[in-house]
Amino acid sequence: MNPLPLVTAELRRNALGCAAIVALIALDVALGVAVTAQERALREASARAADRFDLVVGAPGSPTQLVLTTVYLQPAALELLPAGTLAQLAQEPGVAAIAPVAVTDSYRGYTIVGTTAEFAAAGGITDGRAFAQEHEAIVGSAVQLPLGTMLRPAHGSPAENMIETHEHDFVVAVVGRAQATGTPWDRAIMIPIEAVWAMHDDVHGHGAEGGPSTPARLDTRSPERGLERVPAIVVKPRSMTDAYQLRGKYRGHDTVAVFPAEVLVPLYALLGDVRELIAGMALAFQALLIAAVVLVIVAALAARRQSIGVLRALGAPPSFVFLTVWLQGALLIACGVLAGAVLGWALARGIGAWASARTGLSIDAAPGAAEAWLLLALFVGGSLSATLPSLATLRVSADRLLRLA
Amino acid sequence: MSDPLRSLWGVFYPAGLSLRVVDLRVAYSDRGRVARTVLDIPAFEVAGAMQVALCGPSGSGKTTLLNLLAGLQRPQRGTVHWSGVELTALGQGALDRWRRETVGLVFQQFHLFPGLSALANVLLPLRFTQWSIEARWKRRALDLLERVGVSAHANLQTLSRGEMQRVAVARALLRAPPIVLADEPTASLDLDTGRLIAGLLCTLCRESGATLIVATHDVALADSLDASYEIVDCRLRPRLARRADVEAVVA
Numbered sequence A: 001m002n003p004l005p006l007v008t009a010e011l012r013r014n015a016l017g018c019a020a021i022v023a024l025i026a027l028d029v030a031l032g033v034a035v036t037a038q039e040r041a042l043r044e045a046s047a048r049a050a051d052r053f054d055l056v057v058g059a060p061g062s063p064t065q066l067v068l069t070t071v072y073l074q075p076a077a078l079e080l081l082p083a084g085t086l087a088q089l090a091q092e093p094g095v096a097a098i099a100p101v102a103v104t105d106s107y108r109g110y111t112i113v114g115t116t117a118e119f120a121a122a123g124g125i126t127d128g129r130a131f132a133q134e135h136e137a138i139v140g141s142a143v144q145l146p147l148g149t150m151l152r153p154a155h156g157s158p159a160e161n162m163i164e165t166h167e168h169d170f171v172v173a174v175v176g177r178a179q180a181t182g183t184p185w186d187r188a189i190m191i192p193i194e195a196v197w198a199m200h201d202d203v204h205g206h207g208a209e210g211g212p213s214t215p216a217r218l219d220t221r222s223p224e225r226g227l228e229r230v231p232a233i234v235v236k237p238r239s240m241t242d243a244y245q246l247r248g249k250y251r252g253h254d255t256v257a258v259f260p261a262e263v264l265v266p267l268y269a270l271l272g273d274v275r276e277l278i279a280g281m282a283l284a285f286q287a288l289l290i291a292a293v294v295l296v297i298v299a300a301l302a303a304r305r306q307s308i309g310v311l312r313a314l315g316a317p318p319s320f321v322f323l324t325v326w327l328q329g330a331l332l333i334a335c336g337v338l339a340g341a342v343l344g345w346a347l348a349r350g351i352g353a354w355a356s357a358r359t360g361l362s363i364d365a366a367p368g369a370a371e372a373w374l375l376l377a378l379f380v381g382g383s384l385s386a387t388l389p390s391l392a393t394l395r396v397s398a399d400r401l402l403r404l405a
Numbered sequence B: 001m002s003d004p005l006r007s008l009w010g011v012f013y014p015a016g017l018s019l020r021v022v023d024l025r026v027a028y029s030d031r032g033r034v035a036r037t038v039l040d041i042p043a044f045e046v047a048g049a050m051q052v053a054l055c056g057p058s059g060s061g062k063t064t065l066l067n068l069l070a071g072l073q074r075p076q077r078g079t080v081h082w083s084g085v086e087l088t089a090l091g092q093g094a095l096d097r098w099r100r101e102t103v104g105l106v107f108q109q110f111h112l113f114p115g116l117s118a119l120a121n122v123l124l125p126l127r128f129t130q131w132s133i134e135a136r137w138k139r140r141a142l143d144l145l146e147r148v149g150v151s152a153h154a155n156l157q158t159l160s161r162g163e164m165q166r167v168a169v170a171r172a173l174l175r176a177p178p179i180v181l182a183d184e185p186t187a188s189l190d191l192d193t194g195r196l197i198a199g200l201l202c203t204l205c206r207e208s209g210a211t212l213i214v215a216t217h218d219v220a221l222a223d224s225l226d227a228s229y230e231i232v233d234c235r236l237r238p239r240l241a242r243r244a245d246v247e248a249v250v251a
Helices: A004-013 A015-049 A063-072 A085-091 A193-202 A240-249 A260-313 A318-359 A369-395 A398-404 B004-010 B062-070 B092-102 B118-127 B135-148 B161-173 B191-208 B219-224
Strands: A055-058 A095-107 A110-115 A125-128 A136-139 A172-178 A188-192 A232-237 A256-258 B019-029 B035-046 B051-055 B077-082 B103-106 B179-183 B211-215 B227-232 B235-240
Touching (some): A004 A015, A004 A318, A004 B118, A015 A063, A015 A260, A015 A369, A055 A063, A055 A240, A063 A095, A063 A256, A063 A260, A085 A095, A110 A193, A232 A240, A240 A256, A256 A260, A260 A318, A260 A369, A318 A369, B019 B062, B035 B227, B035 B235, B051 B191, B051 B219, B051 B235, B062 B211, B092 B103, B103 B161, B118 B135, B118 B161, B135 B161, B135 B191, B161 B191, B179 B191, B191 B211, B191 B219
Parallel strands (some): A110 A188, A136 A172, B051 B211, B051 B227, B103 B179, B179 B211
Antiparallel strands (some): A055 A232, A095 A232, A125 A172, A136 A188, B019 B035, B019 B077, B227 B235
């Protein structure tokens, strides 16, 4: 038995209609695949970005905001930690390393982060060297500034909705470029935390304290070294036990300590919910499409009852007729699903590249098992649905089909 | 009977099968109410390799009778025997198989598959059981297409109606079936083309020794065959006894 010549001939005859069905299925599958792949890629990329932020200590407030600002450099008005927290943390036996992080200024759309040379250059320096003094800076791998650039940080964030911007009378020179990390830090200019203190000492009071338009108020009035105030401190604990102890100890009246995962997990849940919602809509749409395909098959069957009758009259076994009809539907669905998979992953990569460019997160949407299962389920569901109308062909006798001609 | 094809294919297929119909009755129910009798044939016989015409006005039951003879339809009563095989006793699978291997069908509307070439159309019935077509069948199909005068690779869309019926005749004769049943094979063709096709069909059947039964309006075609019958009031009766060797008996 070989129904393929007949199947391909029939499909070729209706090439335009078939192409339309395949395109519809492909577009729909692409949407489902892109959403699934993209959500996973975003989740993985954001988790990767949080890797080196074991524990983040900030002033009491929103832990989500603390993590978003510190890890993803999203500007926000963070409260400052009490003076001395930095020094106190440095003394903790369970602490391997600490780094203050202050996101306060910007330059030509790049976020300027005040931190330590060790933290800024943790991934390595590809070009030049790490900063050694207040008037030096290193840039992330994605910052389009040549070494040697002299820049004047502006107070305020790169986001355009910040009303107040103000150029500091403070110049830093770019002396090095950090290794790419695939995180928003690739799009940041990193300066010594001391430079932040120095700048904001100069212009103390330029943003009314507590004013909502000031992204990060740095009250650096404490002149004594070690008592300067910072909005956030990244802590690298010596061990897991230390991590939990530190988290407990610094979770109090004056400070809050969070593992980024504490914030990310609920965010992922939300992201997952959104994914479920979109994927659910895509699935509902897919169900509709498959119903439409089945309808098309039924309609085509009605138009081809004559052909089916002829096949039966010529002695074709019902199984041959069934296969001929079923294969036409199944092939269309298979083509649509495959084309949709390719299109969906391409779409996910495109969105990933776009989102990477905007956030600095290296979002790499790769084919995953979830989509493979989705595709398999679609194909099986679709071709099973195509079976039902085809089964009807088995039940009609040849002379009746011929008579209907 | 001296045709080389006949001797070659006669090895696999016996000469035309003989038909015996007994007490055949078909009635259609009109929306489940009154049954309308379409055919009522107490007895009808056709000897092997005979060429017989079935005449009668439209709707008289010619197609129904052909369907019954081909095993496409089962009668409410009575039996159809082809050289000892009682169709009415065969199961669906066996009946399909018997028809596939024994009967060549020619339709008024050709019923070819437009997506397939002429050759692929002729070979299509073999696809029901074979994955790939053996070379001998391909040769046979090419020979037949040459006989009917249609290019093997012709696209169906470019063929005239006469040419399409030629392809259909080649398809019906591919397996050199011992029975050929044709339902108005010339009715949708112009007069000259119809004559040509009818001549071709008769000649090829004569060569292979097939029993040919043709339902037709075409008086010329009916007259050219060994015998012709007409259906009148559900009954089959001789239209004109033309030859002495007519072995059909009509009650």
